[in-house]
Amino acid sequence: MRSIRQRLLSWQVGALIVAAVLEGLLTHHLAWGAFNDVRDNSLQLIAHSVVRHGVPPPGDPGAAADALATSQPISSDLGHFTTQIWSPDGRLLYSSLAGGGPALQPPGLHVVPWGGEEWRVYTLADPRQTVQVAVTSADRLARFAEFVPWLLAPLALLVAVMWLLMPTAVNSALAPLDAWGRDLRRRDVQHLHPVATQALPDELVPLGDALNSLLARVDTLLNDQRALLADVAHELNTPLAAIKLQAQLARRSAETEAQRRAAFDELDRGIARATHLVAQLLQIARLEPGVREHRPEPLRLDRLAAEAVGSFSARADEREVDLGLSPSEPLDVMGDPHDLRVLVDNLIDNALRHTPRGSRVDVEVRARDGWAWLAVSDNGPGIAAPDRERALQRFARLRPEQTTGSGLGLAIVHQIVQRHGGQLQLDGAEGGGLRVRVGLPLRG
Template sequence: MNSIRQRLLFWQITALVITCVLVSALTYQLAWQAFNRERDFAMEQIAHSVVRHGVRPGSWASNPPAAPATADDLGRFISQIWSPDGEILYSSVNGTGPPLQQAGFHEVAWSGESWHVYTLVDPQQIVQVAKTSSDRASSFARLAPWVLVPSVLLVLVLSTLIHAAVSRALRPLDSLGRDIQRRDGNDLHPLPVQRLPRELAPLAMALNQLLGRVGELLTRQRQVLADAAHELNTPLAAVKLQAQLARRSEDGQRDAALDDLDKGIERSTHLVAQLLQMARLEPDVQQRHPRPLRCDQMAADVVGAFSARADARQIDLGLESSDAATVWMDAEDFRVLLDNLVDNALRHTPVGSRVDIRVRLAGERVTVTVNDNGPGIAQAERERVLQRFVRLNPQDTSGSGLGLAIARRIAERNGGGIELADSPCGGLSVSVHLPAHRGASAGDGQFTG
């Protein structure tokens, strides 16, 4: 039963039926007791009537009245008159009838049946009135249906009203569902919540928040695709032009043209790789496997991987004395973060510069810092360069404007952040702050590069 309407109707009507059954049983019991009291009162009135208006025993002592011809009809009231000393003087049936009882109401067995008996003691006579229990029950059985009819009508009427009330109460939910079904895939405007019932307003607001997040995601993806297409257009056009020039060049100039072609291909490859890295950072795109990572050891691996490239540009790339700090991250994410920081520093520092990596552990925070002595970035531009595809110098074709944006995204998704500052050696200092992981035995001390 997955329908809210069916559940509401089932439980409400079930509760109504159970209540009506209990009320009917109580009503039946109360009516039966009232019926018995009424019949007992009638028997009492008959006994008193006989005492007030009946013939005294002294007047028939020599000639008692005979029982009627229908005296064997046990379905009627039986009346008996006894003398004070217990002698039967009169009985409305052949024989004596039920045995004489003490004054008051009694239930006795006689002639194979149960009898209700009332006995009235008078100074001159004893009057006893009796009636069978089965006759009393059959009389009440003829009245009982009329006692239960109101409960049946109540169930029918209230079931109809409950069904109408539930359908009317759920009408806003049906309307909200139809509104959502009528929308196409591009209609992400918020749902109206002003006229919704209080119970539906949180659902509508949650859907509006979801629609807003989906809209932001689609907008961001469209922007990324547009920026990617724009960024790829320039290097691909340059590669095509350089290939044509290499084909037309003389033998002496062909090597230089091929070198330019290699540079264009390298830039395009680098841009595509960073676009793939940015795409993998989207939620649910790639499953991640976080584990304890030693930041100082990972930094040493990155220095080794970029050492040949740094040597080619005569850049002094090294790892400063660092703390043995551990973070809880996916290894690939952390490696991509470090690669982009070091790659960005090597691309934007001149030949013969210096790039240093340092890892520090302070309390619950690990800080990985990359310092260079290049031209640096003005403080007013530092927030902007953390956005995608932002290059402060459009004529600089060595970068794609994605390195710092990727590093920032990785840091934020792992509970950290990124900070740009002036380097002690005069260039740019990029610091990534991450939560420290204390679960692994990181070991104390320092790692010296």
């Protein structure tokens, strides 16, 4: 059963039936006990009345004999109170049943069998006589059965009214959910504003807040994707236009071999810039939620840094940059190997792109306060303190005159650090330049 409405109705109907049965049994039990108490009190009242008035007067043997002779047979007296009177010496003086009735009992209330039936008997002793009043249990049960429908009628009416009101109550309670459904079905991606939660029941407010939080995240994600697509279109347009222009110049520069070579060198650099931009865009796309599964595993951060330094050594030599790995500690962290390699590559690539020839780039891995810190330092122009926060945004170029970068390197690093629950710090390096520090929790 997947319907909340059906579940609520089923549980309510089931609870109503169980409660009605228990209430009916309890009412029957209490009413039966009270009915017996009232009837037993009636037996006592009759016995005391007989003692006071005498039926017939005790000590008149002739009257007693006449009374016994005129007693009604049992068959004609069933269902009525039966009265018996004994003399002090135990002789039966009077009986409302022909042939007597239940045997004489000690004073008080008793339940005794007689004549194939169960009798409730009350005996009252007096110095002049002993009076015994009795009635059959079957008669008492029959009398009580006449009252049972009237006892259970209010309960049946209550059950019927609740049965009719329960669907209305359930539909009213679920009305906000139905309203949400209608509201959300009418929306599109341009209308992701929060749903109203002011008039909701208290139990549905957390659900409404969670839904609004989800809508806000989806709206933010869509806005980020729209901005990214706009930025990508703009950023790709520039290098592609440059490549097209350089290709045209290469065709026209056919006068000398040197001119042709210079034109093709410019074309190669344009293609390299476009290729680098596309590669970084692919890296950003892979970091989007749901595109690629995040698979952390134990790895040595110092070894990862050493591999990255080795892969960039040829490029560093080409730019005459002293790239090296400072003495580092063997540190284990939990992380996605692919993402962390992208992080280290972008840090080193960013340092090489923005430092002049003959500069120095140092990579170091150290432990401090339970964190593994990866630091990439250079002695280039650096980033001014007010601009460091903006440098983490996508396509942020702090020096528009530079055309070697795309403004995505630090943004990619920032996104990977957030994905791993790490820390990212930008500060100045010794002797000028920039030092980027990435902190990751040590494994264990």
